[in-house]
Amino acid sequence: MNECIRLEYDVDGENFASAGHASESVKRTLKQMGVSSLSVRRVAIAMYEGEINMVIHAHGGRAVAEIYPDHIDIRLEDHGPGIADISLAMQAGYSTATENIRSLGFGAGMGLPNMKKYSDDMQIESTVGEGTTVKLRVDFEE
Amino acid sequence: MTVAEFVARSGYTVFSEGEEREIESGYCGDFLSNIISRATDSCAWLTVMNNVNVAAVATLIDCACIVLCENVAPDDALAARAKQLGLWVLGAKENVFEAAKTVAKLCNV
Numbered sequence: 001m002n003e004c005i006r007l008e009y010d011v012d013g014e015n016f017a018s019a020g021h022a023s024e025s026v027k028r029t030l031k032q033m034g035v036s037s038l039s040v041r042r043v044a045i046a047m048y049e050g051e052i053n054m055v056i057h058a059h060g061g062r063a064v065a066e067i068y069p070d071h072i073d074i075r076l077e078d079h080g081p082g083i084a085d086i087s088l089a090m091q092a093g094y095s096t097a098t099e100n101i102r103s104l105g106f107g108a109g110m111g112l113p114n115m116k117k118y119s120d121d122m123q124i125e126s127t128v129g130e131g132t133t134v135k136l137r138v139d140f141e142e
Numbered sequence: 143m144t145v146a147e148f149v150a151r152s153g154y155t156v157f158s159e160g161e162e163r164e165i166e167s168g169y170c171g172d173f174l175s176n177i178i179s180r181a182t183d184s185c186a187w188l189t190v191m192n193n194v195n196v197a198a199v200a201t202l203i204d205c206a207c208i209v210l211c212e213n214v215a216p217d218d219a220l221a222a223r224a225k226q227l228g229l230w231v232l233g234a235k236e237n238v239f240e241a242a243k244t245v246a247k248l249c250n251v
């Protein structure tokens with residue numbers, strides 16, 4: 001039962017243009033495996049938001065997806081500045097995004113709430129000055 | 143109304159073409175995470191954002207078309223990505239409010 005497909009990605013923190021590459025690849029894989037479009041959409045959104053956060057807040061990081069027959073586990077790990085107050089960061093509308101980042105359309109403070117909404121389980125571990133790890137689980141619907 | 147019919151009726155610029163599909167609703171916004179959370183399927187998405195992240199978000203929400211308002215054109219990276227993904231990207235001279243009225247009127251949404 002430990003059979004799973006494991007996908008790993010380097011998420012480039014310098015390149016805003018290629019942001020979304022990891023979630024795009026996972027989405028394609030799930031589609032090919034015949035996972036329902038609703039589940040694929042939930043995974044793609046939750047992972048995209050996490051991936052973008054690593055790019056805009058943490059200079060990039062690493063994304064690992066483990067696909068099981070009935071769910072996916074996603075781990076997004078960075079060595080950025082960390083999050084001092086996770087419950088504050090989780091609040092809709094809270095954002096520390098700079099003007100520059102806002103001009104690209106990020107910074108509504110909706111990314112973490114979206115990740116929560118579109119996943120079945122979400123855990124954030126973060127240490128200021130060391131980095132952040134977000135774990136997401138999405139169960140596939142029947 | 144399909145996107146192609148909408149283009150013909152509105153006279154909007156076509157920056158990139160996609161497959162034939164119906165416009166069933168509309169959504170206006172520039173903050174990508176808000177759009178991801180609130181836009182409805184097969185909407186016309188009206189925005190003034192023109193960078194490449196728009197393509198990723200359009201794919202996530204599965205909108206019928208992107209309408210860049212206020213004479214905004216896609217930047218080179220967005221234009222290239224939209225072509226590659228087969229996304230409809232239209233351009234309107236109108237501001238977002240006026241463009242929304244046009245979508246609402248022509249598409250009856």
Ligand SMILES: Nc1ncnc2c1ncn2[C@@H]1O[C@H](COP(=O)(O)OP(=O)(O)OP(=O)(O)O)[C@@H](O)[C@H]1O
Nearest residue numbers: 053057058089095096106107108109110111112175
């Ligand atoms: N990986 C991360 N490293 C450091 N800080 C983070 C990270 N992810 C989120 N944060 C912090 O949490 C805040 C809220 O994140 P959230 O994704 O909800 O909003 P945002 O990224 O600022 O805007 P949006 O996601 O709407 O574009 C961020 O502004 C940032 O301060």
Ligand SMILES: [Mg+2]
Nearest residue numbers: 049053111112
């Ligand atoms: Mg975010």
